[in-house]
Amino acid sequence: MxxxxxxxxxxxxxxxxxxxxxxxxxxxxxxxxxxxxxxxxxxxxxxxxxxxxxxxxxxxxxxxxxxxxxxxxxxxxxxxxxxxxxxxxxxxxxxxxxxxxxxxxxxxQAQKRVAVALCGKGNIGSSWLSLFKEQKSELEKRRGMSFNLVAVIDSQTYWFDEDGIDEQQVLTRYEDEAIEYQGDIWLKRLAALQGYDEAWC
The missing domain is CATH 3.30.70.260 (ACT domain)
Incomplete structure (x- = not known):
């Protein structure tokens, strides 16, 4: 038995x-x-x-x-x-x-999907990317959420991908992927995202 x-x-x-x-x-x-x-x-x-x-x-x-x-x-x-x-x-x-x-x-509980936008890719932004890469898995376990980096915004250009951006490739691919923007177009795109429960900047 x-x-x-x-x-x-x-x-x-x-x-x-x-x-x-x-x-x-x-x-x-x-x-x-x-x-x-x-x-x-x-x-x-x-x-x-x-x-x-x-x-x-x-x-x-x-x-x-x-x-x-x-x-x-x-x-x-x-x-x-x-x-x-x-x-x-x-x-x-x-x-x-x-x-x-x-x-x-x-x-x-249903796992929330959170879209994350990084504003700035200088020294602070680069440090944040390293931390995000290291802590993402643990953070998702603790919060019961799924975090996807969907946008990186600089002073005049931005890279936006609703399917997610590999944080390891931001610095090497940004110049090729980023486009110029005016006003708050990237913010409107972030607000209009489908398939996510929340958006964080």
Missing amino acids: APLAFEAQADQSRLRLAYTAEIASGALTELQDLAIEAEIKLKEGYSMLAAVGAGVTKNANHCFGFYQQLKHAPVEFISEAESQLSLAAVLRKSDIQPLVKSVHTQLF
Whole structure:
């Protein structure tokens, strides 16, 4: 009878198996019938919280969100299924309804798409591009958003691409891609973007 979660504690020669209350007694009986040379105990007073879905343990955003929401919870151990279908946490008995809600919100809220425009590509702009490249992935995980650089604006020219601009190529390709502008045409194009939830400058 396969457990929903387990933890192997090699230093204590102990294996902890987690079952729902409905089948825990049956699992205990089955283990005892195997006549294993080990002390087998049934411990109650725990709760289990799991994220279930195809490839959930391979999804970096879901894993990050799951662990983040549990960082202050009374967690005994967390188990990842070999099937990659579930990520389960066993906690000391507590009111987990608020935790269930926060985990669900973190994992399954619709991810916002944010269009980003960089004003200026001088020293400050170049430094920002380097930081954006380094921190983009982590920022997207924390915010639950997707950030796309869609415009780079200089004093007289701008490069605009609603599908996104590779931040690594801004400095090398800007002169070839940028066009002259007058007034606030780039701002109007940014405001009229389709497929994005927000636009940041």
